[in-house]
Amino acid sequence: MTQQAKSPRRAGHGIKTPLLTVDSVLFSYHDKSLKILLVRRSSDPEKGKWGLPGGIVDIDIDDDIEATALRKLVEKTSVEPPYLDQLETIGNRGRDPRGWSVTVCYTALIAHQACAQHVSTVSDVRWVELDAALKMKLAFDHREIIGIARERQRQRALYSISSGYALAEEFTLAELQHLHELLIGKPIQKRSFRRRIEQAGLLIDTGKKRQEGGRPAALYRMKPESITHRFVRNLEAS
Amino acid sequence: MTQQAKSPRRAGHGIKTPLLTVDSVLFSYHDKSLKILLVRRSSDPEKGKWGLPGGIVDIDIDDDIEATALRKLVEKTSVEPPYLDQLETIGNRGRDPRGWSVTVCYTALIAHQACAQHVSTVSDVRWVELDAALKMKLAFDHREIIGIARERQRQRALYSISSGYALAEEFTLAELQHLHELLIGKPIQKRSFRRRIEQAGLLIDTGKKRQEGGRPAALYRMKPESITHRFVRNLEAS
């Protein structure tokens, strides 16, 4: 009796299709650290373990795969993230004890306070520091998926500021730079970082200031085009 | 009677899973033009129409999704491509008349002559110029998928030479440059193109020369690391 024979999914015309799920790596920057959202699994398999927010594609409810990702994220956070990007699809025989299964993975970004209240009221959803999550024993292959998402965000940080959607709606340039430094893993030249952003006109100056300990810092908001903008030259690679 | 109720796929534990397929956009450079491989569909739905090489994931045969992509490409070309990269996964209710379906798409590159003989012996497999393919009426959403693959290759051409795997095993710098010009859609400065490749040491000089009409050109081969290498600065965007 082989393992994968436990629960074959069989179509009317005789095609066995694997289980199809969606998992999202939802990043958020808070308290000067980068966190991701983890969920405690309430049912088998891997019941009780922490894993990524996601679940099975419901072809009666969801119009497309992205709809599944959003539905699951809204279930856990109560809000839709402003950034959602398909990461990679992983499918093989061994990743799920139920047999051949496929997960379509997404990277999502959100402001921490947009969902802080909802998350703090439940015990099965938690923000975990990225590096800590990568050391945890998680359900299925979710740790690998987080690693892939992190690496992709690291690469992107060299030529894009789209990761700014992980900050609060209004943020300082110092915060945006620190987030990039966390992703890249080394310090960035303040001058280079600010110059290219200003020249490309990627942020909206709210006119407001925020102060903590020194000169007040200007508060900015993301322009929508900052999601797609690519600088022609990378910051120094690590 | 609704359309998507025709053939529900239902798991042992009552989960309806969508049809799961893989499609590959296989590029190859030949006769100074960029072509992709199309296949005439031999069965319904869309029987008789041309579409991308691919098919249904067979969980009895395939160990993972990439194995399906390779298996289908070998069926049509008789060889495995040296470059295979996951592109995007598309899944929704409307793309296949059989109902909710998902396709995991790949970009593949191969030398034309590696499979020319096999392809030329069958009538249901054909190389089609990329621009022509984008004007054809193809099965399902395959034209859109080709458009996505093309755009991704265009972007990559600005900071990578991995597309060189669409050339013959040994090629001249002029050929590699022309391929990049086809992808980017505008001429490239010869000096810039060659300088960065030489400095990064991405090619192997075979020592051989090939001549056609003027001074003989040196023949090169791809180094494996040229797949992953990213130049820190893009060529001029179009």
Next chain:
DNA sequence: GCTCCTTAGTGACTATTAGACACTAAAAGA
């Protein structure tokens, strides 16, 4: 108010890498 500390923001020079383009090199054919 004055000095010092802290964080924000800028001026100005250097370094790296692509763009431009004319020049040389090596072959064939008249």
Next chain:
DNA sequence: TCTTTTAGTGTCTAATAGTCACTAAGGAGC
């Protein structure tokens, strides 16, 4: 030998990131 063709290079310019010291604007201690 001259012309034509394609391959390959020398060299200057332009764009953009790196470096780092400097100024700016606030608070705290005195």
